[in-house]
Amino acid sequence: METLQGILADHPFARGLKDGHLALLVGCASNIRFEADQVVFREGEEANQFYLIREGKMAIELFAAERGSINILTLTEGEVLGWSWLVPPYRWRFDARAIQSTRAIALDGKCLREKCERDHDLGYELLKRVVPTMEERLQATRLQLLNVYEVHT
Amino acid sequence: MVPEPWCVRRLWWETDDTFTFELTPENGRTKFHFLPGQFNMLYVFGVGEVPISVSGDPAKAERLMHTVRAVGPVTRAMGSLKRGTQLGVRGPFGTCWPMEQAVGKDILILAGGIGLAPLRPVVYEVLAKRQIFGRVYLLYGARTPDDILYTQELPELMKEAKLQALVTVDRAGRDWTGNVGVVTTLIAKAQFDPGNSLAMVCGPEVMMRFTLRELQKRGMRTDSVYISMERNMKCAVGFCGHCQFGPTFICKDGPVFRYDQIQHLLAIREV
DSSP states (O other), rough: OOOOHHHHHHHHTTTTTOOOHHHHHTEEEEEEEEEEEEEEEOTTTBBOOOEEEESEEEEEEETTTTTTTEEEEEEEOOEEEOOOOGGGTTTTTEEEESSSSSSEEEEEHHHHHHHHHHHHHHHHHHHHHHHHHHHHHHHHHHHHHTTTTSSSO | OOOOOEEEEEEESEEEEEEEEEEEEEEOOOOOOOTTTTTTEEEEEEEEEEEEEEEOTOOOOSSEEEEEEOOEEEEEEHHHTTTOOOEEEEESOOOOOOOTTTSSSSSEEEEEEEGGGGGGGHHHHHHHGGGGGGOOEEEEEEESSSSSOOEEEEEEEEHTTTTEEEEEESOTTTTTOEEEEEEGGGGGGOOGGGGEEEEEEEEEEEHHHHHHHHHEEEEEEEGEEEEEEEOSSSSSSSSOOOTTTOOOOOHHHEEEHHHHHHHHHHSSSSO
């Protein structure tokens, strides 16, 4: 049977972490499953967890009056959902919903923040893994903003 | 070059603003040979002429297929042509996608929006000779689910499993269960050997620029990437200069270029 430590070590987010750091992460981790269409979190709620997707598909959505929920990004296997747990005031800035039945590892952000305060090496390791994701999403958002497929005259 | 008369046999709308039509020859010609990536000059009599990539199967030389986005007077007029109407055709022109260099390699076919049309002949050719290529990915991005081209064909391609087709849209409503995100996000989902791969990219220039960055991040060399450029082509044979891009003419030296050979020009803001 796969252990949580093994599952975590296999995920691209945690791959290559030192055993000690991995053990600290496992202490804040749990397996979780979302059914299709299940809401994972909503904008404004406390961001106490983030998710490493193992299988399935999640959508990041923004609700706009008159337009309803707009799907702005989907995330699949190997990707990370959420970084608001790391940035004060630790509130979600968007909604998240499972599009398909999805398996993930939930990491308790509060627990991790406390561990990172005590062990800055761990904090730096985690930042090195979160920041590239933030950078990729920022670049993608910029490209999305350009609306490149529109006819520009 | 004088346009040859061809006849509209079928025309259907792929999306709200993009249609495909099938043409057959009128003046005794029975075959039309072209290479994937080449374009024709299509002339709507009395309206004007525009360059349009051939989007059909190179193996089916008895008919000609083009996918057109109706954005100007000529292409709008083209979209309203009835079955049996004549159209002028000059071509084929320009350089082609490097199918021979792709043999034995993994292939990444990266398209954005209408950029899928010039790459569709590549897909046909790859499927016809599937065993001589490595892993093949079609990574395609569109604005919304309603803007996806060839919606009948894409699921068939995926079903055949001869190539892995990944589609994404820039934005979508809740009814869409596919991928949402820019086309560059699909590159990370493709399992290819960057040292033995060839990428063919077509789409808006800014999309190609971001795509190139992502491919380089994955370890691909710029001489393994080919892009198709678009400019205001008029004569199609390098005389008029309308499509001049630095020292090159897109109509004659392109539209398909190896990226490292044109990279320096793309970096200049006013060429």
